[in-house]
Amino acid sequence: xxxxxxxxxxxxxxxxxxxxxxxxxxxxxxxxxxxxxxxxxxxxxxxxxxxxxxxxxxxxxxxxxxxxxxxxxxxxxxxxxxxxxxxxxxxxxxxxxxxxxxxxxxxxxxxxxxxxxxxxxxxxxxxxxxxxxxxxxxxxxxxxxxxxxxxxxxxxxxxxxxxxxxxxxxxxxxxxxxxxxxxxxxxxxxxxxxxxxxxxxxxxxxxxxxxxxxxxxxxxxxxxxxxxxxxxxxxxxxxxxxxxxxxxxxxxxxxxxxxxxxxxxxxxxxx
Numbered sequence: 001x002x003x004x005x006x007x008x009x010x011x012x013x014x015x016x017x018x019x020x021x022x023x024x025x026x027x028x029x030x031x032x033x034x035x036x037x038x039x040x041x042x043x044x045x046x047x048x049x050x051x052x053x054x055x056x057x058x059x060x061x062x063x064x065x066x067x068x069x070x071x072x073x074x075x076x077x078x079x080x081x082x083x084x085x086x087x088x089x090x091x092x093x094x095x096x097x098x099x100x101x102x103x104x105x106x107x108x109x110x111x112x113x114x115x116x117x118x119x120x121x122x123x124x125x126x127x128x129x130x131x132x133x134x135x136x137x138x139x140x141x142x143x144x145x146x147x148x149x150x151x152x153x154x155x156x157x158x159x160x161x162x163x164x165x166x167x168x169x170x171x172x173x174x175x176x177x178x179x180x181x182x183x184x185x186x187x188x189x190x191x192x193x194x195x196x197x198x199x200x201x202x203x204x205x206x207x208x209x210x211x212x213x214x215x216x217x218x219x220x221x222x223x224x225x226x227x228x229x230x231x232x233x234x235x236x237x238x239x240x241x242x243x244x245x246x247x248x249x250x251x252x253x254x255x256x257x258x259x260x261x262x263x264x265x266x267x268x269x270x271x
Contacts, residue, residue, distance in 0.1 A: 004089060005045040012258070016265035017045055023115045024048035025257060028101050028130055030081050031055070032241055033144045034120030035066035036250030042085040042092050044258050049085060050095040050109065053077045064243040103129050111137050116257050119143035120250070124169070128176045135184045142256045144249050145170040145190035148239035153248035155193045158256070160185050166192020189252045197240065 001009060001017060009017045023046050027038045030053040038051055055077050061068035067080035078096040085094050099105060101121065106129075111117065117134050119141055121127045127143070134141040143161070146169030161177070164170035167190040177183075 002045065002091065008044060008258075012262045013265065016262045019261050019265050020045040020258065021047040023257075023261065024050070024113055025116045025118060026050040026052065026109060026111065026114045027118045027120065028052045029120035029122065030065075030067070030077050031061070031120065031122070032064035032243065032246030033147055033250040033253070034118065035068075035077070035081055036247040037118045037120060037254045038081060038085060038250075039066045039088065040251050040254030041257065042089045042094075044254065045089070046092070046257070048093045048095075050097065050114075051078045051081055051085075052097040052099055052101055052109065054098055054100045064241050064246045066247075101126050101130055103133070106133055111139055114139050116260070117141045118253050118257070120253070124172055124176060127173065128180065131173075131177065131184075131186065132180065132182060134186075135182070140260070141186050142253045143173075143186060143188045144253060145173065145188050147191070147246045147249050148241045149195045149197065150191050150193045150245045151195050151242050152191075152193055153244050155191045156189055156245070156248055156252060157191065158187055158189050158252060161188050164188060164190045166190075166194075168194075187256060189249045191245070191249075195240070197237070 001014060002021075005017055005020075025041055025046055025048070027034045027041070027049065030038060030051050034051070034053070038049055041049055057065070057068045057072045057075050057077055057080055059070075059073050062070070065077070067077060067084050072080040076096075076098050078098050082094045082096050085092055097108060099108065101109070111133065117130070117139050119127060119130050121130060131141060131143065145164065145167045161170065161174060162185065164174070170188065170190050
């Protein structure tokens with residue numbers, strides 16, 4: 001047994017550890033929630049992790065994303081996170097997709113071979129598409145609802161999507177799924193907390209300028225190797241977020257994977 005995971009094995013047993021090592025998990029979206037999910041999976045001995053995100057590390061990501069550091073600004077998030085995961089567990093197989101998930105490119109991800117999917121996507125349409133795809137391909141999905149404008153991690157809860165309350169994104173997801181005729185059940189992490197935006201606080205990056213240095217690969221004009229970072233330029237409102245909440249949500253999602261493996265393995269050892 002890999003000594004990296006001895007302390008987890010003392011709780012869940014060798015059969016669960018072996019199952020985690022054989023498991024393949026795809027994390028869609030590796031921002032404030034998904035990056036910590038991926039890290040927790042690597043630290044829990046998951047042997048095959050795929051990470052999906054099209055964005056690059058921005059200076060404003062540093063407060064909440066596992067791979068975001070001054071040294072990784074401008075680097076694709078999936079590449080920076082891959083390096084971090086391999087530094088934690090060199091034996092982990094990490095596949096990167098510098099892509100946005102959509103119905104058009106779903107076959108890229110070989111989802112039929114996945115044991116679990118973690119959904120940490122912000123876009124409502126892509127989120128709904130991913131949920132539907134997981135059910136069509138019979139892949140177990142654990143999904144994050146909105147984690148912006150929240151400060152208290154103690155208010156995080158898990159529930160079936162239809163039992164969520166107080167979360168604007170969860171409401172939109174329920175509404176969107178109903179419109180599509182979807183009536184499946186899956187577990188989500190959510191919070192009903194809502195902290196108001198401080199209107200007197202300036203946004204660091206936006207339509208005026210970008211604070212990030214030149215990208216570490218590629219070429220182009222502008223501070224990030226392009227005329228304007230698309231996300232910052234197109235976002236009508238940039239919400240605040242705290243690592244204490246986003247990372248906690250990510251850890252919960254990874255925990256749901258580990259708990260499910262443990263429950264299926266049924267290998268608790270007698271003291």
